[in-house]
Amino acid sequence: MAVYAGPVQDLIDELGKLPGVGPKSAQRIAFHLLKLSREDATRLATAITEAKARVSFCRRCFNVCEGEECNICADDEREPHVLCVVEEPRDVVAIEKTREFRGRYHVLQGAISPIEGIGPEQLRVKELVQRLEPEDVTEVILCTNPNIEGEATAMYLARLLKPLGMRVTRIASGLPVGGDLEYADELTLGRALEGRRDVDA
Ligand SMILES: [Zn+2]
Numbered sequence: 001m002a003v004y005a006g007p008v009q010d011l012i013d014e015l016g017k018l019p020g021v022g023p024k025s026a027q028r029i030a031f032h033l034l035k036l037s038r039e040d041a042t043r044l045a046t047a048i049t050e051a052k053a054r055v056s057f058c059r060r061c062f063n064v065c066e067g068e069e070c071n072i073c074a075d076d077e078r079e080p081h082v083l084c085v086v087e088e089p090r091d092v093v094a095i096e097k098t099r100e101f102r103g104r105y106h107v108l109q110g111a112i113s114p115i116e117g118i119g120p121e122q123l124r125v126k127e128l129v130q131r132l133e134p135e136d137v138t139e140v141i142l143c144t145n146p147n148i149e150g151e152a153t154a155m156y157l158a159r160l161l162k163p164l165g166m167r168v169t170r171i172a173s174g175l176p177v178g179g180d181l182e183y184a185d186e187l188t189l190g191r192a193l194e195g196r197r198d199v200d201a
Contacts, residue, residue, distance in 0.1 A: 158199040
């Protein structure tokens with residue numbers, strides 16, 4: 001229901017499409033933006049346009065990158081046969097901070113969530129399977145979040161990958177259940193990675 005005139009309502013509508021922003025927050029943010037100086041508003045708009053223009057997703061692992069391949073995929077020093085599967089690029093950052101992992105990543109760009117209508121087809125699962133043979137992957141570590149969606153995704157992938165003959169492991173429990181990887185401290189996450197266990201699927 002449009003309450004405000006043209007451009008204001010457009011702004012509210014666009015903001016309301018952002019994750020976690022409900023109609024009330026969208027209104028509050030819109031009026032905050034309208035109070036900004038023209039310079040500040042332009043800086044925000046430019047940051048969005050520039051990020052969209054220059055940042056894309058790595059063609060191999062779907063992490064964010066500038067160019068075709070991310071720094072991690074392009075790094076020959078990384079162990080090429082172990083893949084850590086995560087939900088989002090921010091999880092790559094969280095795991096990199098632990099300095100416990102020297103392999104490469106695969107970013108699913110989400111997790112299985114029937115409620116939100118997200119199944120394996122909406123995620124980068126097909127691309128994951130296609131990497132396994134050419135990159136001679138021997139272990140896949142399932143590093144999805146320790147919540148319902150993350151566990152469901154890990155279980156789905158374990159069932160899919162185990163028959164293909166590689167080692168499939170899941171990060172150890174000890175992470176706060178129901179939380180996101182990115183909120184775990186480096187030490188806890190590092191230990192969870194070190195204590196990973198083979199998945200029975
Ligand atoms: Zn990459």
